[in-house]
Amino acid sequence: MGKLYVVGTFDTKEPELRFAAEAARSTGAEVLLVDVSTQGSPGGADFDPATVASFHPDGASAVLERTDRGEAVTAMAEALSAFFRTRDDIGGVLGLGGSGNTVLVTEAMRTLPVGTPKLMLSTVASGNTAPYVGPNDIAMMYSVVDIAGLNAISRRIIANAAYAAAGMVQGKIPSHEGDKPAIGMTMFGVTTQCVTQARKKLEDRFDVAVFHATGIGGQSMEKLAESGFLRGMLDVTTTEVADHLVGGVFPCTDDRFGAAIRTRLPYVGSVGAVDMVNFGAMETVPKEFRNRNLHVHNAQVTLMRTTPEENRAIGKFIVERVNRMEGPVRFFLPLKGVSIIDAPGMPFHDPEADAALFETIRAEWIDAPNRKLIELDNNINDQAFSDAIAETFLELIR
Structure with missing residues (x-):
C-alpha cells in the first residue's frame, strides 16, 4: 500500500491541508504533506517548496524567484510533475485549492498512471473540468465554500474528501482470473x-x-x-x-x-x-x-x-x-x-x-x-x- 500525498499551498491553506491529512491518517492511511507554495511558506510539510522546486529542469530558482504569480504557478506545476515521477511510493494524491492550485496540482496528477487514485477538492469543480481532467481518472470534488478557513461546512467537506482519498489508497482491487489482455x-x-x-x-x-x-x-x-x-x-x-x-x-x-x-x-x-x-x-x-x-x-x-x-x-x-x-x-x-x-x-x-x-x-x-x-x-x-x-x-x- 502506497502513501497518500496531500498537496497544496501552505502559505494560504496550511490549516486545511493539515486537517485533511489528520482525517486521512485517522483511517489508517500513511500520509505525506507536500507544500507547493510559490510566495513563501511557513514550513512544516514533509516536502517543502524548495524541495519540490528543485525538480524543475532549470532548478529551484526558476520557480521560487519569479515575481509573476502565474508564471511561478506554471513553473511549480512542472516541478511537481517531475517530483512525482521520481517517487515510487505514491498510493494516491489529494489536492485542495482554488483555481490556481487546481491548475497546478491537476497538471502533476495527469502525469500519474491511470488507476492511481487522484482527487482534487476545488472551488472550480462545478464548472467545466475538462481542462483539469483530460483523459485521466481524476476525481473532481466541489468544495461548496471557498477553501479559506475551517468552519462547520468546510470541515465536513474536507474530511469527506480525505476519507474518500484514503479509502481509494487503502482499498484492494479484487483480481479476476478470467480477464483477458x-x-x-x-x-x-x-x-x-x-x-x-x-x-x-x-x-x-x-x-x-x-x-x-x-x-x-x-x-x-x-x-x-x-x-x-x-x-x-x-x-x-x-x-x-x-x-x-x-x-x-x-x-x-x-x-x-x-x-x-x-x-x-x-x-x-x-x-x-x-x-x-x-x-x-x-x-x-x-x-x-x-x-x-x-x-x-x-x-x-x-x-x-x-x-x-x-x-x-x-x-x-x-x-x-x-x-x-x-x-x-x-x-x-x-x-x-x-x-x-x-x-x-x-x-x-x-x-x-x-x-x-x-x-x-x-x-x-x-x-x-x-x-x-x-x-x-x-x-x-x-x-x-x-x-x-x-x-x-x-x-x-x-
Whole structure:
C-alpha cells in the first residue's frame, strides 16, 4: 500500500491541508504533506517548496524567484510533475485549492498512471473540468465554500474528501482470473463497420476497448497504453489529426501517437476518417468554411471534407510520428476510401484528396524491419480490410 500525498499551498491553506491529512491518517492511511507554495511558506510539510522546486529542469530558482504569480504557478506545476515521477511510493494524491492550485496540482496528477487514485477538492469543480481532467481518472470534488478557513461546512467537506482519498489508497482491487489482455481500437461513426468486423475476430482472445475518436478518445487510449493497461493498439481511426490541423472540435494534441513511440507496443494503424473535419451544428461552422463541401452528420455534428492540401499536411503529421515507432508496426492505406462516405457516389468521395494523402505517406515513409506500410485496394469498411488489420495484429502480438 502506497502513501497518500496531500498537496497544496501552505502559505494560504496550511490549516486545511493539515486537517485533511489528520482525517486521512485517522483511517489508517500513511500520509505525506507536500507544500507547493510559490510566495513563501511557513514550513512544516514533509516536502517543502524548495524541495519540490528543485525538480524543475532549470532548478529551484526558476520557480521560487519569479515575481509573476502565474508564471511561478506554471513553473511549480512542472516541478511537481517531475517530483512525482521520481517517487515510487505514491498510493494516491489529494489536492485542495482554488483555481490556481487546481491548475497546478491537476497538471502533476495527469502525469500519474491511470488507476492511481487522484482527487482534487476545488472551488472550480462545478464548472467545466475538462481542462483539469483530460483523459485521466481524476476525481473532481466541489468544495461548496471557498477553501479559506475551517468552519462547520468546510470541515465536513474536507474530511469527506480525505476519507474518500484514503479509502481509494487503502482499498484492494479484487483480481479476476478470467480477464483477458486488453487492446485498444479507435472508432468513429464512419469507421464503425471496420472496427466492429475486426473486433469480432479479436474479442475471443482480447478485451477490446473501443475509443470514440472525439479528441479525448485518442488521448484516453494512449494514456491507458502508457499506464500499462493495453497490450497493443489498432489505431484505425486517426481523424483527430484532421481536426487538430484544420481547426475542428475533436482535435488531438501534438503528442498523438506518442504512446506508441514511447511504449513500443504492437501498433496497427490507418487513416480512418481523415477525410473530414468536425464542427457542431451547421450554424457553428466558421465563415471561412461555409462554401466548402459540408455534410450534416446529425443535428449537432457537421462534417467538412478535407482538401488535397489539408490531406498532405495530415499525412505528413502522421508519417513523421509513425516513422519514430520502434515497436512492431503495420500501417494500412485503404485505397478506395478512408470512411463510409468516402466511396463512389458518397458525399465525400474525392480521389484527388485521397491521392494527396496516400502519396505524402508513401513519399515520407521510412521502411524498417519492424515497420511496414501496407496498401489494400479496399474501402476501410470492407470486410477484406477489417480481416487484414485483425490478422496482422494477431501476427504482431505473437
